[in-house]
Amino acid sequence: xxxxxxxxxxxxxxxxxxxxxxxxxxxxxxxxxxxxxxxxxxxxxxxxxxxxxxxxxxxxxxxxxxxxxxxxxxxxxxxxxxxxxxxxxxxxxxxxxxxxxxxxxxxxxxxxxxxxxxxxxxxxxxxxxxxxxxxxxxxxxxxxxxxxxxxxxxxxxxxxxxxxxxxxxxxxxxxxxxxxxxxxxxxxxxxxxxxxxxxxxxxxxxxxxxxxxxxxxxxxxxxxxxxxxxxxxxxxxxxxxxxxxxxxxxxxxxxxxxxxxxxxxxxxxxxxxxxxxxxxxxxxxxxxxxxxxxxxxxxxxxxxxxxxxxxxxxxxxxxxxxxxxxx
Amino acid sequence: xxxxxxxxxxxxxxxxxxxxxxxxxxxxxxxxxxxxxxxxxxxxxxxxxxxxxxxxxxxxxxxxxxxxxxxxxxxxxxxxxxxxxxxxxxxxxxxxxxxxxxxxxxxxxxxxxxxxxxxxxxxxxxxxxxxxxxxxxxxxxxxxxxxxxxxxxxxxxxxxxxxxxxxxxxxxxxxxxxxxxxxxxxxxxxxxxxxxxxxxxxxxxxxxxxxxxxxxxxxxxxxxxxxxxxxxxxxxxxxxxxxxxxxxxxxxxxxxxxxxxxxxxxxxxxxxxxxxxxxxxxxxxxxxxxxxxxxxxxxxxxxx
Numbered sequence: 001x002x003x004x005x006x007x008x009x010x011x012x013x014x015x016x017x018x019x020x021x022x023x024x025x026x027x028x029x030x031x032x033x034x035x036x037x038x039x040x041x042x043x044x045x046x047x048x049x050x051x052x053x054x055x056x057x058x059x060x061x062x063x064x065x066x067x068x069x070x071x072x073x074x075x076x077x078x079x080x081x082x083x084x085x086x087x088x089x090x091x092x093x094x095x096x097x098x099x100x101x102x103x104x105x106x107x108x109x110x111x112x113x114x115x116x117x118x119x120x121x122x123x124x125x126x127x128x129x130x131x132x133x134x135x136x137x138x139x140x141x142x143x144x145x146x147x148x149x150x151x152x153x154x155x156x157x158x159x160x161x162x163x164x165x166x167x168x169x170x171x172x173x174x175x176x177x178x179x180x181x182x183x184x185x186x187x188x189x190x191x192x193x194x195x196x197x198x199x200x201x202x203x204x205x206x207x208x209x210x211x212x213x214x215x216x217x218x219x220x221x222x223x224x225x226x227x228x229x230x231x232x233x234x235x236x237x238x239x240x241x242x243x244x245x246x247x248x249x250x251x252x253x254x255x256x257x258x259x260x261x262x263x264x265x266x267x268x269x270x271x272x273x274x275x276x277x278x279x280x281x282x283x284x285x286x287x288x289x290x291x292x293x294x295x296x297x298x299x300x301x302x303x304x305x306x307x308x309x310x311x312x313x314x315x316x317x318x319x320x321x322x323x324x325x326x327x
Numbered sequence: 328x329x330x331x332x333x334x335x336x337x338x339x340x341x342x343x344x345x346x347x348x349x350x351x352x353x354x355x356x357x358x359x360x361x362x363x364x365x366x367x368x369x370x371x372x373x374x375x376x377x378x379x380x381x382x383x384x385x386x387x388x389x390x391x392x393x394x395x396x397x398x399x400x401x402x403x404x405x406x407x408x409x410x411x412x413x414x415x416x417x418x419x420x421x422x423x424x425x426x427x428x429x430x431x432x433x434x435x436x437x438x439x440x441x442x443x444x445x446x447x448x449x450x451x452x453x454x455x456x457x458x459x460x461x462x463x464x465x466x467x468x469x470x471x472x473x474x475x476x477x478x479x480x481x482x483x484x485x486x487x488x489x490x491x492x493x494x495x496x497x498x499x500x501x502x503x504x505x506x507x508x509x510x511x512x513x514x515x516x517x518x519x520x521x522x523x524x525x526x527x528x529x530x531x532x533x534x535x536x537x538x539x540x541x542x543x544x545x546x547x548x549x550x551x552x553x554x555x556x557x558x559x560x561x562x563x564x565x566x567x568x569x570x571x572x573x574x575x576x577x578x579x580x581x582x583x584x585x586x587x588x589x590x591x592x593x594x595x596x597x598x599x600x601x602x603x604x605x606x607x608x609x610x611x612x613x614x615x616x617x618x619x620x621x622x623x624x625x626x627x628x629x630x631x
Contacts, residue, residue: 029516030440030516030517031440031441031442031443033516033517033518034434034435034438034441034443034517035435035441035443037431037432037434037435037517037518037521038431038432038435038436038443038447040427040428040431040432041428041429041431041432041451041487041492042432042447042450044428044483044486044487045450045451045454045487045489047467048464048467048483048484048487049453049454049458049459049489050454051467052458052459052460052463052464052467053459053463055459055462055463055466055467056459056460056463058462058463058466065470068470069466115355115358118351118354118355119355121347121348121351122348122351122352122355125348125352127352127355127356128355130359131355131356131358131359133617134359134360134362134363135358135359135362136613136617137362137363137366137610137613138362138365139542140542140546140609140610140612140613141365141366141546141606141609141610142546142547142548142564142605142606142609144548144564144565144567144568144571144602144605145365145369145564145567145602145605145606146365147571148365148369148567148571148598148599148601148602149364149365149366149368149369149602150365151571151598152368152369152372152385152599153368153385155384155385157384158380158381158384158385158595159384159385160368160384160385160386160387162384163383163384163385163386192361192362195358195362196362256549257548257549261568264571266572267572279461282460282461282462283461286461286462286465287553292462295461295462296460296462296463299459299460299461299462299463300460302460303457303458303459303460304457306457307456307457310455310456311456
């Protein structure tokens, strides 16, 4: 008991000293100020990042705008059940999302690596700066603008590709009415958009490799192919794995613009089966079909699976590069 | 692969090296061409005569050079001007506001003495992992906040990006503490340190993030797609999107159509001209900023 009283007295004395020294005022004052500086951002994230979360409950309800969130009837997993039936095409859409992203990851990585290797070869030349600059441009163009350019390519009557085909004596293809071509088209264009930045990230990694290793390998008689395969690739493998893991973490999320603008699915409904991904599916269910509950269910599904994958990806990345040296 | 100057290749090797370098340049050049292809396509389409396009189709070069498409666009530029106005206002307000609140929070998070640092970092970080998605966003903006068909609906949702906050915060944290300590000794308040020490030192990073914001807001057509129907609030990219959907939208809003002339409405080339008007500003921004990216990215790698 006396120990407790002594302890409390010590604390009291310390507090008085602290208060009197004025350090506390500065500390308190500066912490208060820092907190104030955070408030706008915190308010914004609180609203759009957290206040949106309760509305995910709509996935479990029969939502009516007039009833609001709380008044709408609870229907358990009915929205999810309907989502994964063949009419609602929930599984098709999920499969599309994952398949497209897998193609982006695999093909995108291979092509980015190839391009990065080529860029590393010509790094000293005058042209390389120009090329590297050009590679950034796709990130500055919106998919709407790219959609106009692809329209000039794929339009049945005025498109460049059909003009090329007819000049070869082949029949023109009605691209916007033929779903079978679109996986290829969308994968190509999705890679097109990311190729530049990804290859430059790999280029930076390749350039970071110690040139002396190549010299000694060359002295040992290794040719370029062997050097690439046995030296470069293994040494940049951590970066490759990290980027790949991060991409896998986002495998449930698609680039809405790519899948909405390019096939112009708002006009060409026949293409939906081949091009629909979770993001466009949620949008359409909400806006066109007014199936709010099912749209939310799909979104919740996407976010939950996405969360698991992203967390696993981050853990994987932490394991490879615990001191955050590489990325 | 990066050959050292000390090792002298013999002649046939040198020829082989020259050929492979040439091949390299051609390959990479081809890829670069593909990368900038869309810009080439829309520019050449916009400057081509519509009859040429109707007869032969689009080409990645100019057919029968003419400015008629641009003339029609600027004949009644009211819709385009309105849209540009919206885009500019949204981008300006969004970028300035977003950058300010991002910078303030990033600075606070970088200060070790800030007691709520850990908590707030997790607060932000979590939103990177899990999001509500489109439907909750839609309901919040339209029903709860009642912002459908307003300018705020275009500006508000994109104001913060947790990624930028964390990026900038790491940068602030990397500033040597001597700078901060000196200011503290002088009795500066946290906001003063932020304003007079941290911000100037972080100028390049701030410029980069500002550019990200500009890009985000200028190219955004998804937010208007969700929330805007009013032609007076239609930003440029969304205008383009709706144009693609129906040429009638454009015709309805261009009151001064040259219907008195026999020349038909040059839809094919007008499409491309509008696309050029939409992509133009960001392409100019790109050309202006491009010196920084390449250097930054590569030098980061070379140092490490």
